[in-house]
Amino acid sequence: MKNFLILLVLGTLSFGSPSPAQQVEPNYEESGVPDYSLPDPLRFEAGGQVNHVEDWLERRKELVTLFEKHVYGKSPDWDGELHAETLFENPNFLAGKASRKGVRLHLKRNGREVFFDLLLFYPNTGQPVPAFLGLNFYGNHTLASDAQVPVTEAWIRNNEAMGSSGNRASEAGRGKRIPNWPYEAIISRGYGLVSLYYGEVDPDFDDGFRNGVHALYPEERRNEASWGSIAGWAWGLSRVMDFLESESWIQPEKVAVLGHSRLGKAALWAGAVDTRFALVISNNSGCGGAALSRRKYGETVARINRSFPHWFAANFNQYNENEAALPIDQHQLLALMAPRPVYVASGVEDRWADPRGEFLSCVAASPVYALFGLQGMPVTAQPPVDEPEMGHIGYHVRSGGHGLLPYDWEQYLDFADMHF
Numbered sequence: 001m002k003n004f005l006i007l008l009v010l011g012t013l014s015f016g017s018p019s020p021a022q023q024v025e026p027n028y029e030e031s032g033v034p035d036y037s038l039p040d041p042l043r044f045e046a047g048g049q050v051n052h053v054e055d056w057l058e059r060r061k062e063l064v065t066l067f068e069k070h071v072y073g074k075s076p077d078w079d080g081e082l083h084a085e086t087l088f089e090n091p092n093f094l095a096g097k098a099s100r101k102g103v104r105l106h107l108k109r110n111g112r113e114v115f116f117d118l119l120l121f122y123p124n125t126g127q128p129v130p131a132f133l134g135l136n137f138y139g140n141h142t143l144a145s146d147a148q149v150p151v152t153e154a155w156i157r158n159n160e161a162m163g164s165s166g167n168r169a170s171e172a173g174r175g176k177r178i179p180n181w182p183y184e185a186i187i188s189r190g191y192g193l194v195s196l197y198y199g200e201v202d203p204d205f206d207d208g209f210r211n212g213v214h215a216l217y218p219e220e221r222r223n224e225a226s227w228g229s230i231a232g233w234a235w236g237l238s239r240v241m242d243f244l245e246s247e248s249w250i251q252p253e254k255v256a257v258l259g260h261s262r263l264g265k266a267a268l269w270a271g272a273v274d275t276r277f278a279l280v281i282s283n284n285s286g287c288g289g290a291a292l293s294r295r296k297y298g299e300t301v302a303r304i305n306r307s308f309p310h311w312f313a314a315n316f317n318q319y320n321e322n323e324a325a326l327p328i329d330q331h332q333l334l335a336l337m338a339p340r341p342v343y344v345a346s347g348v349e350d351r352w353a354d355p356r357g358e359f360l361s362c363v364a365a366s367p368v369y370a371l372f373g374l375q376g377m378p379v380t381a382q383p384p385v386d387e388p389e390m391g392h393i394g395y396h397v398r399s400g401g402h403g404l405l406p407y408d409w410e411q412y413l414d415f416a417d418m419h420f
């Protein structure tokens with residue numbers, strides 16, 4: 001018994017002084033958040049206050065350049081040709097209430113071509129409608145219960161190297177993601193929905209720029225500030241927008257871009273660089289998305305760079321365990337949406353994405369909305385679970401964990417109704 005107690009005490013002691021492996025456990029305690037001060041969105045790098053909307057437009061350019069250089073990398077200006085091919089069309093979807101169609105977007109540049117397939121749903125109102133646009137994780141067929149929507153072959157085109165990277169599309173997934181993309185509810189509220197598989201835009205693995213949209217720009221070698229996959233996904237969303245501008249069923253000036261998790265990071269970056277997106281929604285985007293990097297809560301800059309080296313510009317590595325040196329933080333990314341509305345949503349159990357850091361980011365972006373005479377985040381204390389707050393910045397922390405759920409969509413629809 002005595003020996004047992006000694007062992008127990010020793011065991012406790014060894015927990016008290018963590019081994020190196022234990023020291024790198026993510027921090028999930030508020031008391032473990034370091035002291036930090038955030039860079040001011042309304043202060044020029046050279047000093048000098050942003051006092052007017054005209055100043056902000058200059059400051060905005062400065063911030064975009066900083067995010068390009070230090071975080072996401074700079075995407076090329078599109079100088080190729082876009083061609084849309086209709087794959088299938090069903091004007092009698094949902095017993096005639098809606099239309100559904102499949103469109104393949106071909107992007108050609110200097111003899112090279114990539115394509116990605118869009119799945120479009122819209123109400124048969126006879127009038128152009130506002131719409132949501134978002135990348136999906138597992139393929140368009142996961143948003144369809146019938147066989148008309150084919151399983152993507154991006155895996156085959158992009159070779160087996162993707163095999164190890166997860167999120168492989170397969171027939172087994174057909175219809176499985178409809179709860180995450182509740183098109184019936186979206187349509188009945190008078191909105192369209194456009195979705196596409198992110199792996200067709202840029203496969204989610206470190207391929208040295210050979211596949212996806214990167215392949216259109218072979219002269220853009222991987223360097224410290226070149227575009228990573230998040231920027232590639234965002235760039236693809238802009239090409240979809242190019243196409244949507246020519247569609248008669250949609251109001252292109254009322255397109256909300258939305259994404260979950262890594263695709264929430266991509267939606268935010270798309271909204272930052274392309275102001276045609278009239279409303280921007282980040283669902284559980286976390287580190288490198290809506291959450292403040294300086295809090296080092298849950299996923300950190302070092303962790304994300306080590307796990308996903310292809311997502312960001314290589315320069316972002318300079319800030320591993322060195323967040324205070326970042327010239328920007330993610331509240332300034334949210335501020336880049338101003339005066340357009342932006343919504344940030346967290347899941348209370350999704351601590352990896354730092355729900356509180358996402359909320360504080362909304363608060364810290366609000367002075368830029370105030371410059372436009374608009375209310376950003378209406379409150380400064382994090383709202384209780386399942387109690388959304390909506391100004392020109394919207395926020396909720398819902399019960400449950402990581403995911404894009406019908407509850408989230410209800411808030412996005414309300415927020416879109418409020419602003420469109």
Ligand code: GCU
Pocket residue numbers: 260261262263284285286287299304307352
């Ligand atoms: C990982 C990653 C997150 C990301 C998430 C996702 O958890 O660490 O940064 O948001 O995957 O995309 O689901």
